Amino acid sequence: MSDTAAFTVPPAGRSLWQDARIRLLRNRAAVASLVVLALMALGCVVGPLLTGHPYDRVYQDYVRVPASLSSYPKAEALPGAVQRIAARIRATPSEIAARSDRVRLVLTAQRPIDQRLLVYFDRSDQFGTPVIAGSEQEGRRLVLEVPVKRRHFLFGTDSNGRDLLTRTLIAGRVSLAIGLLATGVALVIGVAYGATAGYLGGRIDMVMMRIVDVLYSLPFIFFVILLVVFFGRNFVLMFLAVGAIEWLDMARIVRGQALSIKRHDYVLAAEALGVSTGGILRRHVIPNTLGPVIVYVTLLVPKVILLESFLSFLGLGVQEPMTSWGVLISDGARAIQATPWMLIFPAAFLVTTLFSLNFLGDGLRDALDPRDR
Amino acid sequence: MSAPILTLEGVSKRFTKPLDAASKFANLLGANYSEQTVHAVDSVDLSVRQGEVVGLVGESGCGKSTLGRVVAGVHQASSGRVSWRGRYTDEMSAPERKAATLAIQMIFQDPMSSLNPRLRVTDIVGEAPVVHGLVAKAQQDAYVAEVLDRVGLDSTYRRRYPHQFSGGQRARIGIARALAVKPQFLVCDESVAALDVSIQAQVLNLFMKLRDELNLTYLFISHDLSVVRHLSDRVVIMYLGRVVEAAPARELFKGPQHPYAQALLANVPTISARKKRFAALKGEIPSPLHPPPGCHFHPRCPMAGPRCRAERPALKEIAAGHVAACHLHDGGVGALAA
Ligand SMILES: Nc1ncnc2c1ncn2[C@@H]1O[C@H](COP(=O)(O)OP(=O)(O)O)[C@@H](O)[C@H]1O
Ligand code: SF4
Ligand SMILES: [Mg+2]
Numbered sequence: 001m002s003d004t005a006a007f008t009v010p011p012a013g014r015s016l017w018q019d020a021r022i023r024l025l026r027n028r029a030a031v032a033s034l035v036v037l038a039l040m041a042l043g044c045v046v047g048p049l050l051t052g053h054p055y056d057r058v059y060q061d062y063v064r065v066p067a068s069l070s071s072y073p074k075a076e077a078l079p080g081a082v083q084r085i086a087a088r089i090r091a092t093p094s095e096i097a098a099r100s101d102r103v104r105l106v107l108t109a110q111r112p113i114d115q116r117l118l119v120y121f122d123r124s125d126q127f128g129t130p131v132i133a134g135s136e137q138e139g140r141r142l143v144l145e146v147p148v149k150r151r152h153f154l155f156g157t158d159s160n161g162r163d164l165l166t167r168t169l170i171a172g173r174v175s176l177a178i179g180l181l182a183t184g185v186a187l188v189i190g191v192a193y194g195a196t197a198g199y200l201g202g203r204i205d206m207v208m209m210r211i212v213d214v215l216y217s218l219p220f221i222f223f224v225i226l227l228v229v230f231f232g233r234n235f236v237l238m239f240l241a242v243g244a245i246e247w248l249d250m251a252r253i254v255r256g257q258a259l260s261i262k263r264h265d266y267v268l269a270a271e272a273l274g275v276s277t278g279g280i281l282r283r284h285v286i287p288n289t290l291g292p293v294i295v296y297v298t299l300l301v302p303k304v305i306l307l308e309s310f311l312s313f314l315g316l317g318v319q320e321p322m323t324s325w326g327v328l329i330s331d332g333a334r335a336i337q338a339t340p341w342m343l344i345f346p347a348a349f350l351v352t353t354l355f356s357l358n359f360l361g362d363g364l365r366d367a368l369d370p371r372d373r
Numbered sequence: 374m375s376a377p378i379l380t381l382e383g384v385s386k387r388f389t390k391p392l393d394a395a396s397k398f399a400n401l402l403g404a405n406y407s408e409q410t411v412h413a414v415d416s417v418d419l420s421v422r423q424g425e426v427v428g429l430v431g432e433s434g435c436g437k438s439t440l441g442r443v444v445a446g447v448h449q450a451s452s453g454r455v456s457w458r459g460r461y462t463d464e465m466s467a468p469e470r471k472a473a474t475l476a477i478q479m480i481f482q483d484p485m486s487s488l489n490p491r492l493r494v495t496d497i498v499g500e501a502p503v504v505h506g507l508v509a510k511a512q513q514d515a516y517v518a519e520v521l522d523r524v525g526l527d528s529t530y531r532r533r534y535p536h537q538f539s540g541g542q543r544a545r546i547g548i549a550r551a552l553a554v555k556p557q558f559l560v561c562d563e564s565v566a567a568l569d570v571s572i573q574a575q576v577l578n579l580f581m582k583l584r585d586e587l588n589l590t591y592l593f594i595s596h597d598l599s600v601v602r603h604l605s606d607r608v609v610i611m612y613l614g615r616v617v618e619a620a621p622a623r624e625l626f627k628g629p630q631h632p633y634a635q636a637l638l639a640n641v642p643t644i645s646a647r648k649k650r651f652a653a654l655k656g657e658i659p660s661p662l663h664p665p666p667g668c669h670f671h672p673r674c675p676m677a678g679p680r681c682r683a684e685r686p687a688l689k690e691i692a693a694g695h696v697a698a699c700h701l702h703d704g705g706v707g708a709l710a711a
Contacts, residue, residue: 265487266497269547272445273501273554274474283500287491369490 023367030363033356040353044172052152053163055170056321059151060161061125067156067164067341073126073148078103081126082146089117091142103127103146112139121146125161156341158331167323168346174324175350178239178308179301185243187297190250195285197251198258199267199277209255212248220245224316235318238311242304253296257289291365298361302354325350376459377420378590379444379477379558384453385614386414386439411661413439415614416453418688421558426584426591428605428622430598430637432658436614437594441560444592445479475505478551482563484543488535488550494521495531498549507554517553523586524549525579541572548579552587562594577604598638602626607694610634613661613669616688620695630697632674668700678706 024030048055061081062072073081078098082105086093091109107113121127121144128147135142155164197208223245224238231237261267262285270280309326311317318324325346332343388411396406413436421427429437442448443455446462455462457473465473481487488497498520499513508516518528524545535543544564551559561580565573577600583589595601601608602622609619610633618631629635656673659665665672671681678700686698700706 264489265481265483266489268442268447269479269481269487269550270500272447272474272477272479273504273550274471275501275504279500279504283492283496284489288489290491 020364020367024363027363027366029359030367033359033363036352036356037360040172040349040356041176044169044176047169048166048173051154051163051166051169053166055166055323056162058161059125059157059163062151062153062157063161064159064339064342065153065157065161066339067154067345069152069154071150071152073151075100078126078148081124085120085124085127088120089113098148101148101150103144103148104133105144105146107142107144109140113142115139115142118144125149125151155345156339158328158342159335159339162321164328164342164345168325168328168349171323171325171328171346172349172353174318174322175305175308175326176353178242178324179305181236182239182243182246182304183297183300185240186247186250186300187293188247189244190247191254191286191289191293193247194251194254194256195258195281195289198255199262199281199285201259201262205255209252212251215245216248221314224311228316233319238317239304239308242307242311246300246304246307250293250296250300253292254286254289257292258285261285261288290368294361294365294368298357301357302350305350375423378423378458379419379421379592380456381417381419381440381444382454382456383416383418384414384440384443384450384455385412385416386436386443386448387412387451409662412614412664413661414443414450415664417611417614417616419609419616419619421590421592424584424588424590425607426593426605428601428608429592429594429611430596430601430608431611433596434658434661435611436661437596437611438562440611441479441562441592441594444558445477445560446474447479471505475501475554476556477558477560478554478556479560479562480547480551480564482566484540484547484567485535487547488543490535493532493534494538494546497535497546498531498553501550502553505554517549520549520553521545523552523583540568541575544568544572544576545579548576548583552583556589558590558592560592560594563596564593565600566595566597573600580604610637613659613664615669615698616696617670617699618695618697619688620692620697624692624695630691630695630702631699632676632701633670634697668698676701676706680706 024034065072075098079096082093082096082103086107089107089109091107091113093105093107095104095106097104115132118130118132121130126149128149130144130146133143133145153163153165155168158164158167193208193212197205224241227238227241231241267280267284270284275283305324306326308317308324309330312319312324312327313330318327328346329343329350332339332341332346336343390409390411392400392406392408396404400406415436417440419427419440429440431437439448443450457465457476460469460473462470462473492500495514495517499508499517502508502516503510503513514531517531521528521531526542526545526549530538530542535546538546544567547564559580564580565576568576580591580593581604584591591604593601593604605622607619608622608625610617610625610631612633618625618629618634620630625634626638629638659669659672665682667683668674668677668681668686671677674681680700684700686700686703688696688698689703690696691702
């Protein structure tokens with residue numbers, strides 16, 4: 001035993017959590033993950049307000065445009081757009097001179113042009129209200145100045161022409177909220193239930209774990225449909241309910257841990273000292289199950305996020321125009337060849353989040369174990 | 374001599390291993406598996422007087438720890454009764470039972486596994502006194518410092534975790550935890566077995582110092598005869614769940630009466646040759662799942678006769694305060710008693 005080495009640590013008055021925080025902050029991967037997760041959460045909360053696009057705004061003229069750092073409409077797309085609008089006005093465009101913020105053109109027609117039809121420019125997503133610079137030949141020839149509306153679609157748009165950046169961020173709100181909510185519920189129920197069953201043991205343990213087995217054998221979808229019948233399409237209740245199903249694995253893991261922990265002499269000592277069952281569970285059993293529990297939580301969050309996309313696919317989860325990462329990814333996967341950006345961006349967000357959760361979970365497990373130095 | 378403070382009357386502890394699903398299924402098909410029962414402790418009578426140090430010795434697996442745990446209230450006896458200060462534990466009122474629980478404390482063998490790795494020393498030692506209201510939560514830290522001083526541990530270390538201490542220091546933390554609830558009786562289960570020899574001596578001296586200062590009574594469990602000899606007033610020898618001989622230490626080490634005790638003591642290790650413990654005994658200790666009938670010791674006993682295989686020998690007083698369970702001292706081993 002190397003006493004001298006052990007005692008270089010000062011006898012500071014820190015709590016387990018303060019200690020854990022200090023150890024966590026020393027773990028670079030965990031700190032980086034924490035920063036990434038914080039940015040992700042911040043981005044998802046305030047981001048949609050800053051992108052300049054409502055998440056459900058449909059741009060009919062920008063369906064499936066690829067991601068681009070420069071603004072839309074592109075210069076080469078302008079003449080075509082003008083052509084289409086002119087056709088609706090039943091006039092022929094000529095002398096199209098496109099500059100970055102306005103287009104100058106001449107419309108000619110057989111009969112006088114109905115100026116009310118110029119509203120088609122307005123209605124398009126590319127142009128503003130046209131200004132008539134000159135009207136010749138009794139209105140059969142109009143000189144127009146049409147302002148161009150500049151828009152950015154950094155992540156491109158989806159197959160309905162909605163801004164993918166805004167939708168990815170909005171989806172992140174939903175997915176992160178679901179992940180945390182359902183996992184939190186599963187954590188609380190699973191740890192309390194599993195620790196109680198494992199520690200009490202014997203017949204109580206048997207009954208409690210048979211109940212878990214029965215719940216396991218219930219078809220999950222059947223359960224969810226029942227819940228939807230009861231709660232309606234209430235998003236929050238839905239995912240509290242998902243958490244209330246996902247606790248089963250947690251309960252099994254914690255029970256297994258508790259079974260081995262209760263054989264330790266420190267639990268016997270606490271019993272001999274007359275500590276109540278609740279006190280033994282809280283101070284001796286549950287804290288010592290933390291390692292595997294935290295690792296399992298980092299696996300459960302992604303599991304719930306993916307589960308949500310499955311439910312949404314069946315029409316039981318979030319509904320259009322609301323969305324989640326799972327929904328975006330399954331939409332993107334269906335159109336992977338034509339519009340790869342619809343898959344790449346939401347998937348990148350999800351993967352980044354999952355990686356960060358994993359590193360953070362590892363870091364937390366190590367930080368919460370006072371033996372690891 | 375004062376009256377006994379702790380008495381065991383015919384205490385047994387059985388562990389039953391329930392059949393697993395496969396055996397149950399096999400039974401349905403006509404197999405004949407039955408539940409396995411370990412008689413870890415088999416009708417033991419024992420009494421301990423105030424201030425006494427009773428050494429409990431025997432080979433590994435003979436039920437010493439189980440007996441200690443029954444005494445400390447960690448296990449319930451399967452049959453038989455335990456009385457503390459003249460009151461049967463099963464007849465006690467709740468407050469009496471709590472007082473008895475706190476009065477009898479246990480000190481464990483493995484100083485690492487007996488300390489919760491996630492708690493600081495101050496919480497390990499201070500938990501029970503706070504739970505039972507012996508000290509207020511606000512006074513916990515000061516109280517723990519006081520107890521740590523008593524067991525010879527620097528009280529500035531109390532904010533540390535168990536893994537930051539050496540083996541001997543951990544043993545002291547375990548002792549401090551027990552002392553924190555002001556016990557009168559300590560069950561020490563191989564409490565120094567895991568320590569280096571030099572540290573063992575320090576911890577044993579601490580036990581003796583505490584006994585004088587706090588007027589403690591000990592049940593000192595060990596398989597190490599030299600430790601028991603050094604420490605005990607009285608020695609109890611167990612074999613396969615039963616007490617085979619009990620006598621004042623000096624007398625027992627001078628003249629053991631039971632053949633098992635004789636074999637055990639024939640090779641009392643010296644400090645220089647501690648490892649050779651039970652070299653004089655031939656054969657394996659039988660499984661407590663299937664103990665031999667009659668005297669449990671007969672398969673290994675050089676003196677065994679026909680009576681030994683059939684009849685269980687009772688504990689007989691052969692001298693004042695000296696009992697042994699052997700037919701040699703109770704009418705011979707030759708034939709079945711009429
Ligand atoms: N909790 C338990 N469950 C089942 N069997 C046990 C349990 N504790 C002890 N035993 C059995 O009881 C017997 C006595 O064990 P123990 O009291 O630990 O012996 P010792 O301390 O003398 O080495 C052993 O055969 C052991 O396997
Ligand atoms: S009763 Fe018989 S077998 Fe048992 S110890 Fe005595 S002589 Fe040996
Ligand atoms: Mg033992």
